[in-house]
Amino acid sequence: MTSTWLQALSQAESMIPLLGKLGREKAIKVELAGNTLMADSVTGLMAAFDKHPELDLVQVYQLLEQLLAGDVSHTAVELESLIAEADMDSVLAAQTTDGSETPVVLYGFGRIGRLLARRMCMLGHTTPGMKLAAIVVRKACDNDLTKRASLLKYDSVHGAYDGLVKVDEENQALIINGSPVKVIYASDPAEVDYQAHGINNALLVDNTGRWRDHDGLSVHLNRPGIERVVLTAPGKEMKNVVFGVNDGDITNEDKIVSAASCTTNAITPILSVLEEKYGIESGHVETVHAYTNDQNLIDNIHKGDRRGRAAGMNMVMTETGAAKAVSKAIPSLEGKLSGSAIRVPVINVSIAVLSLNLKSATSVDDINALLKAASDSAELTGQIGYSDGADAVSSDFIGSSQAGIVDSLSTKVRGNQAILYVWYDNEYGYSCQVVRLMEKLAQAKLVNAELLESAAA
Incomplete structure (x- = not known):
């Protein structure tokens, strides 16, 4: 190894604790050219930095320290913007987050539901502005919680989940990397009162595909505690959103959106x-x-x-x-x-x-x-x-x-x-797209439809 490589490796290793604290304590996701800098892998950081040899890693470390010492939380920040601007405060002031955290409910826990949970709760990763609060499923067997935990932990396609999954039978919950996730049993969305479970202003993600039109999904929206609904399938009578292409079209009035296919x-x-x-x-x-x-x-x-x-x-x-x-x-x-x-x-x-x-x-x-x-x-x-x-x-x-x-x-x-x-x-690529859309809905102060109409006119 060259001394330059060893020096870069040492600098990357020193960033792991900072990135970890930014994610755990402040729910801040740090991105470089659109890629998330993860706190769980020195190799991953080295691969990211290798694509950007122009970066001064000492400067990057100092910026991470400043972020950790600052007041901003529950947001994503672009490393390039922080480097380009002399005044970090002005960049962070432009963030659209209000610092709050949106609870997320996964309605359905099949292939996509479990991968959404894996992505949201991934070690070394943060989903700014939101936190997995509950999973809604039909009870399949007497030891249902144990089965759900096992299906989350072990997957024939994607391998074992690199995280801790425990069962809390007393509180009817899964403990994923130390965070409790309530498991609610229901056969009909109209049965669930989310506020009774301490969940308010939540983003519900319907992974079942049973309801694909606005009226069907409105049953979720009309339940206590739910503020917005995302469908993980093509939808009718709603915006079908492909993150990165037309997610800018979402307004405050769009309470039900589809993440397309x-x-x-x-x-x-x-x-x-x-x-x-x-x-x-x-x-x-x-x-x-x-x-x-x-x-x-x-x-x-x-x-x-x-x-x-x-x-x-x-x-x-x-x-x-x-x-x-x-x-x-x-x-x-x-x-x-x-x-x-x-x-x-x-x-x-x-x-x-x-x-x-x-x-x-x-x-x-x-x-x-x-x-x-x-x-x-x-x-x-x-x-x-x-x-x-x-x-x-x-x-x-x-x-x-x-x-x-x-x-x-x-x-x-x-x-x-x-x-x-x-x-x-x-499965996973699509799930990552859904999570990106969820992050935007959780973080962004969405514009009003009237403003979009005025801009188009």
């Missing part, structure tokens, strides 16, 4: 970059998707005929609304994209094939360079990933936090016709 989140940021640069005349989205829990493991009756066939043995043609849903985030693409899907026998990670007719000719190098730059930008680094791995396969992307990852070596261009391949962890 995993596929919509994977492709929309990339399509937004291409639409802005080249313009898109038309296109088709073919999703090769991992099988999901709504399919049958062996042949049986199913409301979707083909989904009734054995998921682990067949490629199953099905439908997707992801292409159509893109226009809800990018209105200029209304009616320009078609879509279809094939479910395949892998348990996680999917790939979307974008076949596009652009308004101007381009090249493989130009498109890849454009998307590589987008993946490195603070605005879209969480949404767009970039792979140039010659031997990349689907399992390499398990645990990816980006919404979608461009497989640059597979990009095809002929004149104005482009074909792009986008990998995505349809």
Whole structure:
């Protein structure tokens, strides 16, 4: 090792306690070019700093010390802004948080619900402005709490959770990394009084997919203690939000919003970059998707005929609304994209094939360079990933936090016709997008709809 490397390593190690205290004591998330600086890994910090050799790590350490000594809490801060501005107080004064903490209720605790809990309660990570308060499920068995804890702790796809999960039977709660999370048993959302559990002004995330329209989800909103609802599926009669693309459209009046689908989140940021640069005349989205829990493991009756066939043995043609849903985030693409899907026998990670007719000719190098730059930008680094791995396969992307990852070596261009391949962890990558949206709803002082209308006029 060079002395320079050892010096950088020492400086990174010294930041771990500061980042830990900022997260634990002040709920401050520190970001560098859109990436969160985690308090649980020196290797992770070194990887982040390696992309930014221009950083003075001594200065970074001093800034973290100042943050810890200051009065700001429950927010996310950008390291670049702190470095660029001589006056840290002016940067922190511009933060939209009011310092309060929003309780979060997860309604449903399946694949997405458990991954949201993992992400929110991850060691070395903070979700500023919010805290997991409760989980609502139907009681499945006599030792339900123990089963829920085990499913959270151990996962066949994502491995064992790097955290402490305990069961508190007396208080009907899970203790996740020392924080109690109430488990509420209910078969109908209309049964639950959240205020009776000490929960007020909460953000409820519906992971069940049972209700997808405004009226159905309003049952949650009308319960005591709930202030806003997020749906983790495409929704009707509400805004479908892809964080990083159209989250700026959310207003105080939007009490129910959808986080769209995993596929919509994977492709929309990339399509937004291409639409802005080249313009898109038309296109088709073919999703090769991992099988999901709504399919049958062996042949049986199913409301979707083909989904009734054995998921682990067949490629199953099905439908997707992801292409159509893109226009809800990018209105200029209304009616320009078609879509279809094939479910395949892998348990996680999917790939979307974008076949596009652009308004101007381009090249493989130009498109890849454009998307590589987008993946490195603070605005879209969480949404767009970039792979140039010659031997990349689907399992390499398990645990990816980006919404979608461009497989640059597979990009095809002929004149104005482009074909792009986008990998995505349809479970964890999507869950990270949902958490980003939740953070915004918990932190931001959202503008009024009238202000948006005035700006558009």
